[in-house]
Amino acid sequence: MNSLMRATRQALQMAARSYATKGGEKDSMPRKVAILGAAGGIGQPLSLLMKMSPHVSSLALYDIAGTPGVAADVSHMNTLAKVKGYAGEDQLHEALDGADVVIIPAGVPRKPGMTRDDLFKINASIVQGLIKACGEACPKALLNIISNPVNSTVPIAAETLKSMGVYDPKRLFGVTTLDLVRARTFYADAIGVDVNSVDVPVVGGHAGTTILPLFSQAKHSGQAKKQLSPEEIEALTKRTQDGGTEVVQAKAGKGSATLSMAYAGALFADSCLRGLSGAANTSEYTMVQSEITSCPFFASKVRLGPSGAEEILGLGELNEIEQKGLDIAIAELTASVEKGVKFAKDGTL
Numbered sequence: 001m002n003s004l005m006r007a008t009r010q011a012l013q014m015a016a017r018s019y020a021t022k023g024g025e026k027d028s029m030p031r032k033v034a035i036l037g038a039a040g041g042i043g044q045p046l047s048l049l050m051k052m053s054p055h056v057s058s059l060a061l062y063d064i065a066g067t068p069g070v071a072a073d074v075s076h077m078n079t080l081a082k083v084k085g086y087a088g089e090d091q092l093h094e095a096l097d098g099a100d101v102v103i104i105p106a107g108v109p110r111k112p113g114m115t116r117d118d119l120f121k122i123n124a125s126i127v128q129g130l131i132k133a134c135g136e137a138c139p140k141a142l143l144n145i146i147s148n149p150v151n152s153t154v155p156i157a158a159e160t161l162k163s164m165g166v167y168d169p170k171r172l173f174g175v176t177t178l179d180l181v182r183a184r185t186f187y188a189d190a191i192g193v194d195v196n197s198v199d200v201p202v203v204g205g206h207a208g209t210t211i212l213p214l215f216s217q218a219k220h221s222g223q224a225k226k227q228l229s230p231e232e233i234e235a236l237t238k239r240t241q242d243g244g245t246e247v248v249q250a251k252a253g254k255g256s257a258t259l260s261m262a263y264a265g266a267l268f269a270d271s272c273l274r275g276l277s278g279a280a281n282t283s284e285y286t287m288v289q290s291e292i293t294s295c296p297f298f299a300s301k302v303r304l305g306p307s308g309a310e311e312i313l314g315l316g317e318l319n320e321i322e323q324k325g326l327d328i329a330i331a332e333l334t335a336s337v338e339k340g341v342k343f344a345k346d347g348t349l
Ligand SMILES: NC(=O)C1=CN([C@@H]2O[C@H](COP(=O)(O)OP(=O)(O)OC[C@H]3O[C@@H](n4cnc5c(N)ncnc54)[C@H](O)[C@@H]3O)[C@@H](O)[C@H]2O)C=CC1
Pocket: 036, 037, 038, 039, 040, 041, 042, 043, 062, 063, 064, 065, 105, 106, 107, 108, 109, 110, 119, 123, 126, 129, 130, 145, 146, 147, 148, 149, 150, 175, 176, 177, 178, 179, 206, 255, 256, 257, 258, 261
């Protein structure tokens, strides 16, 4: 195995975190992962990365079109997972049947000048339809929602599953991992340490000021080359909040983050799979139904286990500026959650 392959596989073994099971053995359970929106900008590299996961034995690639090609391509990789492509709604249930984890990057991305909320009109119905199918075909699967606006699509998913009588709050996740990935990268660059040694909590939601990095709790190993001033922390906070927009502008009309999102989505899905297998110390920041703030959905550190989100961990100590940021985040996030719930209940767009 050459060094690039080894590095990529190691990255997929998730930054060298332990994935030993409770009994100290590797996962031997056959696991099925379904990707909905697999032919898209995120879907394709995500399919590639999940095909490289040592935890996936079956990979179902679903989209409204284009998946036979993606599946044929990815299926030639000499890694564990058996790949099958599914195209069109009449193949959706078959794609989902028996899935342990469903990853949903289906829907339209932003163009310059748009907010994530501007995607609501199109993506709300797409997510609702796909979640309904999940509720029918694989109600026990862990659902990883990537489609924006995550702050509303997650509550839409919850309400849809509730109306079907199959909602389990431990199994529904909004994927906010890209915010963590960005905060770590920007922070490591700013203080001049190895990015692999950095940890920065990012809580709240996944849009603008609802994205709240907690740099006061950031950790790293090694000697920092620089101490950051309050102004520099503020700039890092803003860059983390605007990371998505930075990519949208750079792509100039050709979509939003796809490659870094596929990487982040694979990290999160891999943690879900390790949690399902009982791996010790599996936790991720993700948006879940939550009581740690007044907002009914909130992203924070969550311990993942065989039944999904087994424990929602607290926020730790916030400094004064972060506390103000939290208040702003909660207000905006609550409005987005309410918008999602309303759509799911009465179809209001
Ligand atoms: N949570 C996060 O951190 C991030 C979320 N996103 C969001 O992910 C979504 C997808 O982004 P891209 O992959 O760049 O878009 P894309 O347009 O390249 O791909 C989307 C795919 O979804 C498919 N699709 C549309 N309706 C569908 C349906 N009913 N069933 C199955 N598939 C369907 C399309 O055919 C297309 O292949 C966007 O909403 C974007 O805003 C993007 C980056 C980060």
